[in-house]
Amino acid sequence: MPELPEVETVRRTLNELVLDKQIDHVTVNLRRIIQLPEEPDEFCLLLAGQTIHSVERRGKFLRFVLDDYTLVSHLRMEGRYGLYDRNDPLEPHTHVVFHFTDGSELRYKDVRQFGTMHLFPKGRELEEKPLNKLGLEPLEDTFTLDAFKGRLAGRSTKIKPLLLNQEYIVGIGNIYVDESLYMAGIHPEREADSLSRRELAALYEAIVRTLKEAVAAGGSSIKSYVNGQGEIGLFQHQFKVYGRQGEPCQTCARPIVKSVVAGRGTHFCPKCQPLKQKRVKKAAVR
Known part of the structure; x- marks a missing residue:
């Protein structure tokens, strides 16, 4: 949990909330959430200045498509995203914050701390783990x-x-x-x-x-x-x-x-x- 319907619902709502927002900077409060690159500082550096063009899904994974990169996010058991104003109090278990140039923030919270994030050059994400061995998508035309x-x-x-x-x-x-x-x-x-x-x-x-x-x-x-x-x-x-x-x-x-x-x-x-x-x-x- 969450499974495909939940991740698809999150994808749709995120496309309503964060489309075309530009990332000013990123804060990582729990380094093990970031799986690639190995250093969270590099993760933050690469994301600065990137704009979110779409949020897509592959299986149970979210794909944030940016200018030059794709962020692959797995919510695992209890990961969740929410859009906040930068002045809103930071809630417990908020592990990653994407600070946008318009003053809003996309915050990732995860009580169980099992969620993961991988950052790839755009297009490479489908050739590497964790997406490269996934099977048929049951809601796409290819699922005959x-x-x-x-x-x-x-x-x-x-x-x-x-x-x-x-x-x-x-x-x-x-x-x-x-x-x-x-x-x-x-x-x-x-x-x-x-x-x-x-x-x-x-x-x-x-x-x-x-x-x-x-x-x-x-x-x-x-x-x-x-x-x-x-x-x-x-x-x-x-x-x-x-x-x-x-x-x-x-x-x-x-x-x-x-x-x-x-x-x-x-x-x-x-x-x-x-x-x-x-x-x-x-x-x-x-």
């Missing part, structure tokens, strides 16, 4: 049913951890995998290569629909997530299985179950998402 099938083809891995693997499909975290699998009627422990063509098509549609609905609702606020304008998301009110263990399934009324799959808390309906055995091809009898 054929492309989705191609990524899953021949994989005997359980479907849930495969969908969580960012090298295959980006941005889908624990919440949206559970919700998508429920919508498609697929048990989270099914092996990917056991899914029929019809099930693959249903899962593809469920992923796209779930993510689009979540983005439209501003994401999900489970703990501390807010967008760049301090507003919470509302998609948590539409959850069908996530966080609803013990509650009746909205389709069959059977209690939602919570288990652990690949080390992650997993929610599903045992009736609507049955665990089917993989078919084993029998050898031809001569």
Whole structure:
């Protein structure tokens, strides 16, 4: 958390707040947030005088596109951005401040301190870690049913951890995998290569629909997530299985179950998402 819908919502609000603002200088209060360059002083020096032309997204990463550089920011668990006046009191856990020439400030706060920032020459960010090995974007035109099938083809891995693997499909975290699998009627422990063509098509549609609905609702606020304008998301009110263990399934009324799959808390309906055995091809009898 945050996952693709939350990061996309933050991206959209930041484009409303900081577009065309010029950075006067930068203050770094926690050096480990800055991963590249190694020295925060160099990070600050390179950003001085740069203008923000757009804020884009790749998976769960934000990309601040500047004159000469691209700033790649990962919010991790509780990172958040907010626009302030320079005279506003500095709140606790504010680790990086971008001071703009117009007197406003973009402040990055992170209670857990897990967030990261990488600064690359513009265009290089897609060729280097952490973006160079990311998979398909599920809300872009390149995410077709054929492309989705191609990524899953021949994989005997359980479907849930495969969908969580960012090298295959980006941005889908624990919440949206559970919700998508429920919508498609697929048990989270099914092996990917056991899914029929019809099930693959249903899962593809469920992923796209779930993510689009979540983005439209501003994401999900489970703990501390807010967008760049301090507003919470509302998609948590539409959850069908996530966080609803013990509650009746909205389709069959059977209690939602919570288990652990690949080390992650997993929610599903045992009736609507049955665990089917993989078919084993029998050898031809001569």
